[in-house]
Amino acid sequence: MPSLPDMATPDAAARAQEQAAGQTARPEDTAPEMRAALFEGLLRLGDNTLILGHRVSEWCGHAPVLEEDIALANTALDMIGQTQLWLGLAGEVEGQGRSADDLAYLRDVWDMRNLLLVERPNGDFGATLMRQFLFDAWHLPMLKALMRSSDQRIADIAEKASKEVSYHLERSTDLVVRLGDGTRESHARMQAALDDIWPYTGEMFIGDGHDAHLAEAGIMPTPESLRTEWDAYVDAVLREATLKRPEGDFAHKGGRQGTHTEHLGFILAEMQWLQRAYPGAKW
Amino acid sequence: MYAQMVKSTGQGVTPREEMTPEEQAFQDRIDADEKIEPKDWMPEGYRKTLIRQISQHAHSEIVGQLPEGNWITRAPTLERKAILLAKVQDEAGHGLYLYCAAETLGISRDQMYEQLHSGKAKYSSIFNYPTLTWADMGAVGWLVDGAAIMNQVPLQRTSFGPYSRAMIRICKEESFHQRQGYDIMMKMAFGTEAQKRMAQDALNRFWYPSLMMFGPSDKDSVHSAQSMAWKIKINTNDELRQKFVDQTVPQAEYLGLTIPDPDLKWNEESGHYDFTQPDWNEFFEVLKGNGPCNKERLGARVMAWEEGAWFREGLSAHAEKAAARRAAVAAE
Ligand SMILES: [Fe+2]
Ligand SMILES: [Fe+2]
Ligand SMILES: [Fe+2]
Numbered sequence: 001m002p003s004l005p006d007m008a009t010p011d012a013a014a015r016a017q018e019q020a021a022g023q024t025a026r027p028e029d030t031a032p033e034m035r036a037a038l039f040e041g042l043l044r045l046g047d048n049t050l051i052l053g054h055r056v057s058e059w060c061g062h063a064p065v066l067e068e069d070i071a072l073a074n075t076a077l078d079m080i081g082q083t084q085l086w087l088g089l090a091g092e093v094e095g096q097g098r099s100a101d102d103l104a105y106l107r108d109v110w111d112m113r114n115l116l117l118v119e120r121p122n123g124d125f126g127a128t129l130m131r132q133f134l135f136d137a138w139h140l141p142m143l144k145a146l147m148r149s150s151d152q153r154i155a156d157i158a159e160k161a162s163k164e165v166s167y168h169l170e171r172s173t174d175l176v177v178r179l180g181d182g183t184r185e186s187h188a189r190m191q192a193a194l195d196d197i198w199p200y201t202g203e204m205f206i207g208d209g210h211d212a213h214l215a216e217a218g219i220m221p222t223p224e225s226l227r228t229e230w231d232a233y234v235d236a237v238l239r240e241a242t243l244k245r246p247e248g249d250f251a252h253k254g255g256r257q258g259t260h261t262e263h264l265g266f267i268l269a270e271m272q273w274l275q276r277a278y279p280g281a282k283w
Numbered sequence: 284m285y286a287q288m289v290k291s292t293g294q295g296v297t298p299r300e301e302m303t304p305e306e307q308a309f310q311d312r313i314d315a316d317e318k319i320e321p322k323d324w325m326p327e328g329y330r331k332t333l334i335r336q337i338s339q340h341a342h343s344e345i346v347g348q349l350p351e352g353n354w355i356t357r358a359p360t361l362e363r364k365a366i367l368l369a370k371v372q373d374e375a376g377h378g379l380y381l382y383c384a385a386e387t388l389g390i391s392r393d394q395m396y397e398q399l400h401s402g403k404a405k406y407s408s409i410f411n412y413p414t415l416t417w418a419d420m421g422a423v424g425w426l427v428d429g430a431a432i433m434n435q436v437p438l439q440r441t442s443f444g445p446y447s448r449a450m451i452r453i454c455k456e457e458s459f460h461q462r463q464g465y466d467i468m469m470k471m472a473f474g475t476e477a478q479k480r481m482a483q484d485a486l487n488r489f490w491y492p493s494l495m496m497f498g499p500s501d502k503d504s505v506h507s508a509q510s511m512a513w514k515i516k517i518n519t520n521d522e523l524r525q526k527f528v529d530q531t532v533p534q535a536e537y538l539g540l541t542i543p544d545p546d547l548k549w550n551e552e553s554g555h556y557d558f559t560q561p562d563w564n565e566f567f568e569v570l571k572g573n574g575p576c577n578k579e580r581l582g583a584r585v586m587a588w589e590e591g592a593w594f595r596e597g598l599s600a601h602a603e604k605a606a607a608r609r610a611a612v613a614a615e
Binding site for chain 1: 360376583
């Protein structure tokens with residue numbers, strides 16, 4: 001398993017320092033393929049939070065208890081805030097003058113780079129929680145790794161986001177445990193949710209050429225490098241929740257490269273409708 | 284208002300000489316602007332009226348999530364989406380404080396839900412109107428939160444301590460909501476032709492329902508007289524409605540929008556605007572369940588509750604298991 005580039009080497013450390021001081025070229029100015037890779041990497045981060053934030057926000061006012069209405073709105077709000085930062089930086093890196101809003105509202109399905117996992121329909125509240133848990137368990141280590149990014153802009157966003165996401169993970173973990181080890185019905189629903197969503201988790205750990213570029217430059221970790229920690233954490237929580245980890249390791253994939261499920265088109269149709277129907281209006 | 288037409292004892296204010304010594308002492312404390320706390324003695328009518336009023340207000344906050352929640356997934360920018368999410372989250376939070384305040388009077392949140400779901404308890408009529416365009420997010424913040432503030436600012440001084448403290452917290456957030464709503468209205472009213480049309484249309488649809496929020500005239504109502512003596516109602520509905528109109532007209536003028544009332548005009552003599560009353564028949568129909576969205580709103584709440592039963596049961600079962608395990612460990 002490839003590991004994170006060693007950030008302690010004098011080279012990487014020096015580069016990070018220089019960048020913090022604004023002395024070296026930004027990674028996107030070094031080579032066209034680096035700009036492309038960085039843009040992709042940032043879209044992947046921002047699109048995950050955009051689409052999952054959208055899904056979670058669909059619950060507003062419909063949750064099983066008032067405390068959950070509040071918590072879900074709060075989670076969605078955090079994710080939309082993170083989206084603004086990631087897509088804002090993506091636009092800056094791209095250098096074509098596109099804002100975070102342009103990227104969120106004016107790209108079509110094939111240009112979206114989120115994991116298939118986050119566009120899955122909400123299902124019952126258990127399915128929503130399970131999806132959130134499996135995502136959070138990946139998201140936090142991802143952000144922790146990004147906090148050590150050689151690109152200070154990324155490290156700063158990751159630092160801010162990681163505070164929010166460690167709370168998301170704490171909450172989703174707690175609920176998965178309680179519902180898994182709750183009544184017979186809650187157990188059955190959580191197990192069904194897990195079985196259903198499981199084939200969409202593998203995509204989190206499958207890298208491509210862009211990921212390799214970014215990892216070489218110490219900007220982002222390879223997806224593969226996050227697997228061990230995720231496995232260990234998820235296994236421990238599922239055990240406590242008395243849930244059975246599904247056997248297969250088949251992974252649906254394609255989202256990170258722009259090949260999505262049928263669901264994303266409907267999400268975008270809804271989300272982007274005003275921007276599309278009234279081009280150029282200020283809101 | 285969020286609490287419209289709350290019935291009290293129905294008997295009017297008891298004359299002082301007919302009060303028991305306890306009731307007299309209680310009224311003296313209220314007259315001296317002392318706060319009544321949950322453990323203090325209080326007349327049954329005071330307790331019942333407050334439960335009705337606070338729970339109605341709480342229900343309004345949570346049903347009020349729905350018309351705005353309706354637009355979160357369609358908000359036109361990330362910033363607007365974030366602001367709207369935060370607002371809807373605040374409303375749920377208001378519901379929570381208010382349910383907690385009502386619980387101090389000896390009713391459980393589940394009982395209050397039961398009353399809401401069965402139709403026994405009401406919520407504000409305003410939330411039975413649909414939100415049809417993005418401008419409605421502006422109009423709701425500007426007019427609906429604006430009308431709510433009108434009523435809630437005086438309630439910060441209400442005699443029941445937990446209610447008063449909840450109101451103080453809530454009012455801060457409501458005035459924030461109102462400013463955000465007005466900000467949306469400005470963007471729309473000063474935007475493209477289509478946006479202007481949406482803004483005017485939103486004002487047309489929300490104007491009279493907002494006036495209804497204060498409830499019908501209650502200057503002759505025995506319920507209101509008793510509630511005012513107990514300081515759980517501070518102003519009459521007409522006073523608050525007038526204040527709202529006087530405040531809102533210049534704001535609409537600034538936006539270049541027309542209030543849908545041809546008879547609206549400044550009255551030099553009274554120093555207030557004269558305006559047309561809303562259609563009170565429509566109001567009573569909405570309260571009876573015949574508003575445009577009554578079925579959807581209540582249906583959504585009932586469905587959330589029923590479909591969430593397994594979730595709540597799962598959590599309590601886990602809590603019991605965990606307690607049993609702790610007890611077993613302690614016994615070893
Ligand atoms: Fe509120
Ligand atoms: Fe409100
Ligand atoms: Fe509000």
